[in-house]
Amino acid sequence: MKSSVKYPVVILLIGLLTLTGFTLNAGNKDRSGEAGASELLINPWARSSGWGNVNTANVTGVEAMFINIAGSAFTRRTEIVFNHTTYLKGADVGMFAFGVNQKVGESGVIGLAVTSMSFGDIPVTTTDLPEGGIGTFSPSLLNISFSYARVFSNSIYGGIQVKLISESIPDMSAQGIALDAGIQYVTGETDNVHFGITLRNWGPTMKFSGDGLSFRTLLSGQQSQFTLEQRAASYQLPSQLNIGAAYDINFAGDYRLTFAGNFSSNAFTKDQVMLGLEFSLKSYLMLRGAYTYEEGITKDPPDRTTWLTGPSGGITVQIPFNKEKGSSFAVDYSFTATDPFEGIHRIGARINF
Numbered sequence: 001m002k003s004s005v006k007y008p009v010v011i012l013l014i015g016l017l018t019l020t021g022f023t024l025n026a027g028n029k030d031r032s033g034e035a036g037a038s039e040l041l042i043n044p045w046a047r048s049s050g051w052g053n054v055n056t057a058n059v060t061g062v063e064a065m066f067i068n069i070a071g072s073a074f075t076r077r078t079e080i081v082f083n084h085t086t087y088l089k090g091a092d093v094g095m096f097a098f099g100v101n102q103k104v105g106e107s108g109v110i111g112l113a114v115t116s117m118s119f120g121d122i123p124v125t126t127t128d129l130p131e132g133g134i135g136t137f138s139p140s141l142l143n144i145s146f147s148y149a150r151v152f153s154n155s156i157y158g159g160i161q162v163k164l165i166s167e168s169i170p171d172m173s174a175q176g177i178a179l180d181a182g183i184q185y186v187t188g189e190t191d192n193v194h195f196g197i198t199l200r201n202w203g204p205t206m207k208f209s210g211d212g213l214s215f216r217t218l219l220s221g222q223q224s225q226f227t228l229e230q231r232a233a234s235y236q237l238p239s240q241l242n243i244g245a246a247y248d249i250n251f252a253g254d255y256r257l258t259f260a261g262n263f264s265s266n267a268f269t270k271d272q273v274m275l276g277l278e279f280s281l282k283s284y285l286m287l288r289g290a291y292t293y294e295e296g297i298t299k300d301p302p303d304r305t306t307w308l309t310g311p312s313g314g315i316t317v318q319i320p321f322n323k324e325k326g327s328s329f330a331v332d333y334s335f336t337a338t339d340p341f342e343g344i345h346r347i348g349a350r351i352n353f
Contacts, residue, residue, distance in 0.1 A: 035268035036235035037165055037176065039141050040201045043067075044097035044115050045083055046346035050314015050334035051276035052290030054262045056244030057184060057196035062099035062350070065113045065147055068182040068198040068242065069159035072149035075101040075109045076326040076352070083332075083348030088307065088341040092120035097348075107151035111161075117141040142166040147180075157184045163201075165237075171212035178203035178237050192248035200240045207234040239267040256280040260290075270294040270305070283328075286316040312336040314346075327353045 043049040045063040056068045062081040064071030078101065085095035099113035119139050123132030143166070149159030161180040167173065182198030214229040244262035251257070257279050264272040276290030291310050296303045298310075314334035321327035329351055336344040 035238040046332035046348040051288040054274040054276035056242040057194035058246040070182040070184040073157040081350040086345040111147035113145040172210035174208040176206035194246040205234040241265040254282040289313040
């Protein structure tokens with residue numbers, strides 16, 4: 001593999017930093033609630049969420065499509081992942097995610113991910129029937145991602161991703177598009193030092209449209225009804241910049257302990273600092289945990305403006321099929337603490353072959 005850095009990675013880095021400048025000026029915590037498509041900030045994958053999305057610098061494979069798309073470039077051949085999330089247990093909110101990465105050529109990887117979010121059956125209410133009793137409806141959120149990542153040198157990995165966003169209820173819907181871009185840098189005598197930067201969810205505004213914004217009314221002096229359509233306000237996407245680092249301590253017998261840290265700058269919510277660690281036992285068993293801090297997270301509502309309370313943890317059990325080819329089957333589980341509700345539970349299965 002060529003060790004020199006090619007022009008594309010330089011262009012990607014310049015573009016990423018340029019977009020970062022625009023994003024950081026887009027908003028701050030005082031604008032919380034003004035952005036839409038907040039599901040773009042919910043990690044649907046069990047392995048990376050187990051240590052609080054802290055692994056911007058060293059995430060690999062399919063899950064890099066949420067954390068840092070550059071990590072997809074580490075895919076050896078083919079990786080397929082399925083995940084289910086019970087979001088805020090007790091709230092009847094669920095997420096399903098499917099992702100696949102495929103290596104193409106000597107150094108490229110293409111990826112596809114589909115994430116859907118459901119909210120169960122919600123009663124239909126009107127001003128005349130505020131208690132419902134006239135049926136139910138179910139909102140639907142769907143995101144489809146297409147990505148390309150590449151190995152630019154022995155140390156530099158980069159990628160870009162396009163996300164198609166769809167939000168709908170029976171009589172209204174909104175569609176949008178967002179871009180992610182990221183870079184990872186690996187160094188150290190045993191490639192045990194990792195750095196990463198990624199910009200997520202950068203794109204144009206979205207706006208709802210449909211029959212739900214129209215109504216029939218009588219105009220002054222007229223006897224027949226007319227259909228009028230209300231104007232819907234547009235909303236911005238929840239852009240986010242992540243900067244992270246990680247350090248591996250490799251022990252004899254194929255044991256590994258990884259420390260990781262990450263800073264998230266959110267355009268519309270409070271900034272966050274994450275710290276986490278992962279212990280790997282010969283890649284058969286992996287244990288991980290993390291703590292996410294933001295201003296006010298240790299206080300009670302209303303001073304705490306998030307239902308997340310900070311801690312998260314996870315476990316992976318992995319069975320290798322062929323170590324030389326990297327083939328394996330794994331089951332991942334993670335838990336994120338919340339208050340109220342009974343936490344966020346994610347479980348998934350992955351195949352590498």
